[in-house]
Amino acid sequence: MSHNIWMVEMSTPGNPRPAPARPDARTDGADGADRPAPLRGSSTLFTLDPGTAHLNHGSYGAVPVPVQRHQARLRAEMERDPDGFFLEAPDRIGRARAEVAAALGGDPSRLALITNVTEGVAIALDSVPLGERDQVLVTDHGYGVVTRAAERRATEAGAVVRCVRISPHAPDGEAVAERVLAAVTPRTKVAVLDLVTSPTARAVATPALLAALRSRGVVTVVDAAHAPGALPVDLGGAAGGADFWVGNLHKWAFAPRAAAVLAVDRPWRPRVRPLVFSWEHDRGFPRRVEWRGTFDYTPWLAAPAGFALLNRIGAEQLRAHNDGLAAHGQRLLVERAGLRALPELPGLGMRAVRLPPGVAEQEHAAKALMVAVRRTLDTRIAVRPWQGGGVLRISAQLYNRPEEYLRLADGLARLVTR
Numbered sequence: 001m002s003h004n005i006w007m008v009e010m011s012t013p014g015n016p017r018p019a020p021a022r023p024d025a026r027t028d029g030a031d032g033a034d035r036p037a038p039l040r041g042s043s044t045l046f047t048l049d050p051g052t053a054h055l056n057h058g059s060y061g062a063v064p065v066p067v068q069r070h071q072a073r074l075r076a077e078m079e080r081d082p083d084g085f086f087l088e089a090p091d092r093i094g095r096a097r098a099e100v101a102a103a104l105g106g107d108p109s110r111l112a113l114i115t116n117v118t119e120g121v122a123i124a125l126d127s128v129p130l131g132e133r134d135q136v137l138v139t140d141h142g143y144g145v146v147t148r149a150a151e152r153r154a155t156e157a158g159a160v161v162r163c164v165r166i167s168p169h170a171p172d173g174e175a176v177a178e179r180v181l182a183a184v185t186p187r188t189k190v191a192v193l194d195l196v197t198s199p200t201a202r203a204v205a206t207p208a209l210l211a212a213l214r215s216r217g218v219v220t221v222v223d224a225a226h227a228p229g230a231l232p233v234d235l236g237g238a239a240g241g242a243d244f245w246v247g248n249l250h251k252w253a254f255a256p257r258a259a260a261v262l263a264v265d266r267p268w269r270p271r272v273r274p275l276v277f278s279w280e281h282d283r284g285f286p287r288r289v290e291w292r293g294t295f296d297y298t299p300w301l302a303a304p305a306g307f308a309l310l311n312r313i314g315a316e317q318l319r320a321h322n323d324g325l326a327a328h329g330q331r332l333l334v335e336r337a338g339l340r341a342l343p344e345l346p347g348l349g350m351r352a353v354r355l356p357p358g359v360a361e362q363e364h365a366a367k368a369l370m371v372a373v374r375r376t377l378d379t380r381i382a383v384r385p386w387q388g389g390g391v392l393r394i395s396a397q398l399y400n401r402p403e404e405y406l407r408l409a410d411g412l413a414r415l416v417t418r
């Protein structure tokens with residue numbers, strides 16, 4: 001992928017370049033709250049329905065127009081000559097992998113392109129030997145299906161899953177690490193921990209915790225679904241201090257959906273067990289993990305275009321914008337809807353708030369609230385059930401505007417106190 005392709009596209013009429021972000025440009029609202037100034041041209045970079053407030057970038061991302069077009073060109077190429085396309089695909093994937101690795105500070109021989117974190121965690125869990133009565137550690141902030149994959153793997157091996165309960169209000173990473181380390185026993189084999197948690201948008205797998213687990217002989221699998229693009233990532237030539245590190249590119253790194261990375265630390269590389277056997281099996285890691293026969297590889301080939309766009313906008317400035325806007329949204333939810341802020345992960349374009357006791361404590365109630373917000377406010381958010389009051393997460397991306405959070409806050413004040 002040449003970086004010039006999207007630059008040309010960005011200059012075409014109807015697809016304007018965003019102005020460079022100005023992270024410290026703020027507008028003061030009537031309520032006196034700081035609001036990051038929108039980045040000019042940013043809303044035209046997406047094809048989102050403009051009538052809807054898309055405050056849930058964290059769940060499925062949104063693919064910018066230049067990346068959509070890049071992928072469309074790749075698909076057209078595939079349809080012009082399927083034989084030629086698939087013949088060359090493994091080498092092209094290798095080149096795309098090298099670009100993605102460079103963007104994440106990693107080494108392309110230690111990282112495989114995969115479809116999503118769900119898949120990557122399954123590969124990691126499948127690759128680690130587990131014996132009877134061994135323990136797999138997870139937390140109650142983990143992504144539901146990741147926890148269930150750990151449960152399935154443990155059950156098959158006669159091992160057990162131990163879920164560490166952490167208060168959503170735990171003040172900082174140290175308090176979280178203390179809880180996790182207190183649960184480690186001599187039988188703890190694997191810990192599956194989030195770099196950024198899905199329901200609560202906070203960090204569990206800090207470098208200090210990963211190092212402490214490693215020193216106790218615990219294999220670490222880091223669910224970094226929200227990290228690429230959202231936080232500065234430096235895989236440091238390995239797996240970010242973990243044994244396995246899995247991150248989505250289709251959330252915050254502007255890649256088309258079904259693009260993710262699995263980084264694996266050296267000792268595990270020969271032992272990585274792909275979910276499917278393929279023609280590339282004998283080529284070893286990462287090719288044996290990447291190739292899955294006839295498949296649409298265009299999200300991976302277009303992933304470098306997502307990073308190129310991120311850099312063109314200015315990754316740091318964009319993060320500052322998203323962080324500031326998410327903080328603004330959280331403040332509105334506290335001040336206007338009376339909700340309680342959860343501790344934040346600084347620099348992240350996501351924030352969470354606690355709903356009142358009795359609201360969204362069960363799965364069906366959390367879903368019902370999301371549906372109500374969607375129907376009555378035309379707003380997309382994430383709500384996860386939690387005992388003592390569900391957790392509501394908002395995201396901020398360059399297409400979002402302060403007034404969308406105001407609409408949510410005022411609407412929620414009516415919905416949750418009704």
Ligand SMILES: Cc1ncc(COP(=O)(O)O)c(C=O)c1O
Nearest residue numbers: 059116117118143197198223225
């Ligand atoms: C923390 C976390 N892990 C895993 C996933 C699953 O991602 P995917 O559906 O792309 O596999 C998500 C999705 O939102 C997530 O937030």
